[in-house]
Amino acid sequence: MAGPAARRRGSGPFVLACLLPALVLFVLFMIVPTVNVFRMSFYTWSGFSPDMRFVGLDNFVRLLDDTQFVRAFQNTVALLVVVTVVTMGMGLFLAAIMTRQRLRGRTLYRFVLYVPSVLSVVVIAAIFSALYDQENGLINGTLRLLSLDGLRQVWLGDQDIVLWSLAIAMVWQSLGYYMVLYMSGMASIPEEVYEASALDGASAGRQFFAVTLPLIWQNLRTTLTFFVMSAVNLSFVLVRAMTGGGPDGSSEVLLSYMYKQAYTNSSYGYGMAIGVVIFAFSFLVSLLVSRATRREPLQF
Amino acid sequence: MKDSTRGVLLVTARTIIAAACVAAVVVARTTVGWDSLAIMLVALAVLLGVLASYNRRFR
Numbered sequence: 001m002a003g004p005a006a007r008r009r010g011s012g013p014f015v016l017a018c019l020l021p022a023l024v025l026f027v028l029f030m031i032v033p034t035v036n037v038f039r040m041s042f043y044t045w046s047g048f049s050p051d052m053r054f055v056g057l058d059n060f061v062r063l064l065d066d067t068q069f070v071r072a073f074q075n076t077v078a079l080l081v082v083v084t085v086v087t088m089g090m091g092l093f094l095a096a097i098m099t100r101q102r103l104r105g106r107t108l109y110r111f112v113l114y115v116p117s118v119l120s121v122v123v124i125a126a127i128f129s130a131l132y133d134q135e136n137g138l139i140n141g142t143l144r145l146l147s148l149d150g151l152r153q154v155w156l157g158d159q160d161i162v163l164w165s166l167a168i169a170m171v172w173q174s175l176g177y178y179m180v181l182y183m184s185g186m187a188s189i190p191e192e193v194y195e196a197s198a199l200d201g202a203s204a205g206r207q208f209f210a211v212t213l214p215l216i217w218q219n220l221r222t223t224l225t226f227f228v229m230s231a232v233n234l235s236f237v238l239v240r241a242m243t244g245g246g247p248d249g250s251s252e253v254l255l256s257y258m259y260k261q262a263y264t265n266s267s268y269g270y271g272m273a274i275g276v277v278i279f280a281f282s283f284l285v286s287l288l289v290s291r292a293t294r295r296e297p298l299q300f
Numbered sequence: 301m302k303d304s305t306r307g308v309l310l311v312t313a314r315t316i317i318a319a320a321c322v323a324a325v326v327v328a329r330t331t332v333g334w335d336s337l338a339i340m341l342v343a344l345a346v347l348l349g350v351l352a353s354y355n356r357r358f359r
Binding site for chain 1 (some may be wrong): 318321322325326328329330332333334336337340341343344345347348349351352355358359
């Protein structure tokens with residue numbers, strides 16, 4: 001009769017055969033393109049011609065003098081910080097209310113808040129473009145109706161506020177999704193834990209910080225990583241669909257600037273150098289977030 | 301100093317630092333340049349530091 005070690009040895013080829021298709025796909029669609037981005041960042045190439053010239057680190061040196069790149073980087077960091085803080089704060093607040101308070105029409109609120117997450121980002125961009133319309137938009141129209149003409153703005157045409165107009169759309173789009181994620185974590189906390197803390201005299205606020213937050217910490221960790229990714233990826237789609245990076249590049253984010261350089265400006269190598277910066281930045285921030293929030297999961 | 305007072309002071313300090321970091325990011329964005337970007341990245345790093353310091357006692 002074969003022992004456990006022999007059985008393990010025997011199942012090795014079978015496990016390998018099962019893993020092989022996934023491994024091949026992973027290498028083909030993840031590793032190869034990523035390595036290619038790094039490789040292409042050392043070349044100048046228009047994207048169409050057969051001529052590729054190796055330029056070493058020249059593309060990265062060019063980045064240092066590119067004001068538009070710096071602005072796109074600043075916009076990405078600003079969206080990352082502001083959208084994360086606002087969405088996370090509001091998501092936690094709403095999830096706590098929906099879970100802990102016996103609100104009438106709670107299911108309706110949850111549905112209304114979750115609907116934007118189901119919509120395509122392009123549809124959301126169309127909705128917000130209509131809302132922000134200078135003449136006939138809902139916001140400026142309402143302000144005119146209330147005789148508050150002084151508060152009317154060119155929401156997508158003013159360099160000072162265009163990024164925050166995009167940030168509002170980002171928060172609106174993702175709030176419901178994160179709220180539901182937090183609610184699922186909160187719903188799994190046993191009621192006895194809250195009863196015990198209430199007997200000890202804990203207020204609702206104290207319960208939130210001492211019971212709820214520690215017990216949904218793993219959800220928070222996961223969503224923080226999602227925030228980093230969505231600040232880079234979601235912002236690109238919204239910028240492309242709502243402003244195209246304008247006015248005068250003031251709403252450009254890293255990914256939209258990379259896309260512009262690689263596919264519109266025919267500077268593929270330079271675009272890939274920006275891609276390397278995006279990769280390094282996202283990777284570093286995700287790593288730091290993971291390290292900063294690491295703790296032993298609580299059993300309950 | 302009592303533990304409860306120390307706890308309240310710590311929470312207040314962390315909240316103020318976090319709010320200051322968010323404000324720094326918003327204000328620094330208005331000027332385009334490597335200096336402003338560096339300020340924003342430092343503010344982001346401090347925010348993560350505040351998160352790490354809050355999380356340390358739970359590790």
